[in-house]
Amino acid sequence: MSKRLLFVFAALIIATMVLSACGPKASTYECTDAIGCVTVAPGDPIHLAYDMVINGPDATLGIDSRNGVEIAIAEKGQLLGHDVQLTGEDDGCSAEGGQASGTKLAADTTIVAVFGTSCSSAARVAVPLLSQAGFVIISASNTAPDLTKAGDPNNWPGYLRTAHNDTIQGAAAAQFAVDFLKVTKAATIHDGSLYAESLANQFAKVFQELGGTITAQEAVDPNQTDFKSVLTSLAPGGPELIYYPIFVKAGSLITRQAKETTGLENTSLMGADGMFSPDVTAGAGDAVEGLFVSSPDTSSFSQKYNDYFLPKYQELFGSEPVSIFHAHAYDATWMVMNAIEAVAVKDADGTLHIPRQALRDAMYATKDFQGLTGVLTCGPTGDCANPKIAVYEYHAGEYPPIKVWP
Amino acid sequence: MLRTWRQRITIADVVVWIIGLSIAFVVVYGSIKTIEVGKYNTRVWIDLTITGLALGGVYALIALGYTIVYGVLKMINFAHSEIFMSGPFTAVFLALALYKNGFWNSHPYISLLLVTLLAVTVSSTLAVLLERIAYRPLRTAPRLVPLITAIGASFFLQYAFRGFFGSGLQAYPELGFLKGTWTFGSIPVYKTQVVVIISALIMMLILYGFVQLTKMGKAMRAVSEDKEVAGLMGIDVDRIIMLTFALGGASAGLGGILYILLFPVVHFFMGFIPGLKAFTAAVLGGIGNVPGAFLGAMILGILEAVGPSLFLDGMGIAAPYQLKDAIAFIILVFILIIRPSGILGERITQTKA
Missing domain, CATH: 3.40.50.2300 (Response regulator)
Known part of the structure; x- marks a missing residue:
């Protein structure tokens, strides 16, 4: 009796394995990326996330950056025939907040890239988690030098920033x-x-x-x-x-x-x-x-900042920008969307495959990007800013x- | 003889005394060094002390609330720090409204009075409501239960205020007549600091007088001794406890207004740290004792303001003000090693005995 049961289970397990192995073969795309791919089914949105401070006394910093991200996404409309979905967590502008939000975001494998964090203290804890999850992480406002210092334990693969280095x-x-x-x-x-x-x-x-x-x-x-x-x-x-x-x-x-x-x-x-x-x-x-x-x-920002960005900000959020990293966030968002367009593979039925390592490579290879904050070129450690203080x-x-x- | 001596001193005692002595050594050695180096002149020390006294004044008014509630109910009302926050946080809207229509600048004294009245009313009402809703049903429960409830109530109030009024900063408009300094002898002292120190002292004396001299105060002391017997003697225990909370709340509300004279910014989380410090001050002075709370608060305030410069600067420790809480709490531990029931705590047990 028990032997029979065992046999049935074994058969079931083998069947499952065979079926699941067959799964990807049904599609024409095979993921060969070193750290995996994100698959977006037709009709599903491409999932981007933010990890910024949106509550508490420092909230204006994060909300302002998030507004920049939202403007870029709204301007783009559809990306490769998919909507772009933005969700996020609060980094609390602290190590504790970074830990909590980083853990939560890292668990969601549908995320392609994370905009954040707002604060360097949060980055130190959140970036390792997000980097190990395979995401591209790009911050509009982390300015601590060691985050992009070559050889520093705080410099993680997949991390970039459009903010200036301190x-x-x-x-x-x-x-x-x-x-x-x-x-x-x-x-x-x-x-x-x-x-x-x-x-x-x-x-x-x-x-x-x-x-x-x-x-x-x-x-x-x-x-x-x-x-x-x-x-x-x-x-x-x-x-x-x-x-x-x-x-x-x-x-x-x-x-x-x-x-x-x-x-x-x-x-x-x-x-x-x-x-x-x-x-x-x-x-x-x-x-x-x-x-x-x-x-x-x-005042060193491009003409588009005054002509398009500021009126759009006013229109969508009903105020002048409340902090200073909205344009950096906007540029970061465009860089991510451009990189996705460059590396994503689209099946005939509209299914999208985004190889994660290739996306990171594309981000690091960004060159002469015409952003609001200047002409941006990313270095090998992730510093992309063209800072004028x-x-x-x-x-x-x-x-x-x-x-x-x- | 030797044996009894040995039996009486345990290893724990020895460890405690070694810790105590090393703290005392650091304090004395650091102070001597700092004074030798002579980086700061007398003027700086006076300024630091006055800053500490003013800070102590705010702590004192919050500590009074902790201490009288403890004195009567033997319960620590951890939500007291939110009662402190609720007064000035509500009154800021009145202040801003008065400022907008010009009344604030044309009638500053009346404005301050109105704002104070509102803050005191809100804090005191909230304290009474809290007692009625959260604590009274649990009065016969074990002592830990109301303590946990108090922590819950504290979070509830914090986040309720955040929900109602947002998480941003709100700033009080400035009061012209409290700007600048008064000169005592040859030392200019900021008017706000003088007002804070004197108001805290007066409030403490009023409260002490109330507890010691009035009939109501006598009833409070009776309830504190023994609730059941006080009830048998014809004292309305519920009413007395309500009164205790109302008084504690009122002094917290007043403390809130003094606080915003010093630091004119309110925020939903503003009660937490002063509340913690005031609780510490109440324990330091001997919890349950009104003058003790005042004394404890003043000592804590001065330790925080003067301590880092005095004890650490001379030893060449960089950025000593990062350690101000550590210093204040280490000294607190030291005092509690010597006097476990607080500075004025013992006197109460003696009179009770």
Whole structure:
């Protein structure tokens, strides 16, 4: 009896194996890609995903980038006869958020490419997961240098970015401090995030190379609200500039509290692109007057940015862009869609096969892509940006801030 | 003789004392070094201390709520940090409305009063509702049950506020008459800090006076001693507990307004960290004790503000302010090793005994 049962099971298993082996042969396409293929049945959408911060105090950063992705997808319409579907997770702008969202996305094998993450801290955790799942990952706003540094354990295959690398932004900020503000003493504050720490260190390095003195390098917890004591401890060093390349919530509180700290009343304040947000104007109140932030130079963007992109953004989302990486996200989306078009194989019935490694290779081979943010060419480690950094100055009650340099 | 001495001291005691002594050593050695290096002048130390006192004032008003609820119910109301958040978070909309029609600038005192009243009302009502809905049905349950409920209520309130008002930042408009400094002797002190410290002190005294001197306060103390017997003596226990929550909520609401004078930005998650700190302060001062909560909060505030510079700077540790919570909590552990029931905690058990 039991032998018979065993036989039946064995027969069933063999039958299943034979049938499943027959499956792909029924189609004319055979996947030979090293890390597999995505098959999109006729009528099914091509699945792209985002992993960006869309909740919490830093939400404007992620929502703005997502808007850029959506504009590009809407502009494209159908891709190789398929709709494009966009889903996503919240990276929380933190390592924990990156872990949760990365795990969730990596489990979905229908995803072809992921736009994200919004924050470098999240990238450090999420990118390994997404890379091992075989996706193309392209970020519009991760700027930490090690993510695209050759040989670095944080540089993963399949990861690219259209955002500038912070070695450039930090250096530009130091250059601005010396050339425009003509300061010789500066202090830095970071919040322990990968983004802020590498920017602060890069700034300090270049500032010292240019002959300046760093009076102190401090760190704070971004969830705190009291920065008075840390600011007070900076004052005796007599910094003429405090550089705190952190995020909106802590950044606006530091801006406000620095103005009320004895000895820092006339110190210039400067942040980076993470503080380019209307929430800073709201959070810092009148203290925002004279705050500098470095950011990609939108005036160097292509003509299409003003002629097509901005009106479209206004039309779809009813506002001016709320942060600064929408154009980078838009470019990233077009690069992914172009690469899919280049490598995908279409069956006669409309079934689409996208080989994953070939798609990655096509992404890395991107050359002279005419994007909004400039003419983009990707390097072998995934840096695709053509960065032009400018410095903007906030004025009380006004948004956006005004470009002052270069 | 030797044997009894040996029996009385366990290995755990020795470890605890070694930890205690090493903390004390770091504190003393670090302070001496910092003062020797002389990077900061007296002025900086005074500024840091005042910052710490102001921070302590906010912690104190939240800690009062924790402590009186604990004193009466022997229960830790973890949702208290959300009661603290609810006041200023609701009142910001009134403040912004007043600011838009110009009333805020033309009548700043009345505006501040209105905003404070609203914040206090919201916080206190919410505390009473919370007690009625979430805690009263569980009053006879084991002690862990209301504690878990409180944590649940805390999350519920946080995310309810996020749902209603969004997750962005809301900023209070500035109050002209609180801008700038007052000079005491030769030291300029920010007006907001003075207001915060003095209001916290007054609120603590009022609460202490209420508990010690009024009939209601006497009833509260009776309920705290023994609920059943207090009930037999003709005290309406439910009413007294409601009153306790209302008082705790009101002081949290006031604390919220003082908080926004210092840090004029509200956010649905703003209660979490101050709440945690205030709870710590209440334990430090001896939970259940009103002046203890105030004292504990002030000590914690000063430790956070002065500690990193004083203890770590001289030893050449970079970015000491990253470690401010670590320092505050290590000192807290140290104090609790010496006085396990908190700084003023023992006095209560003595009077009770």
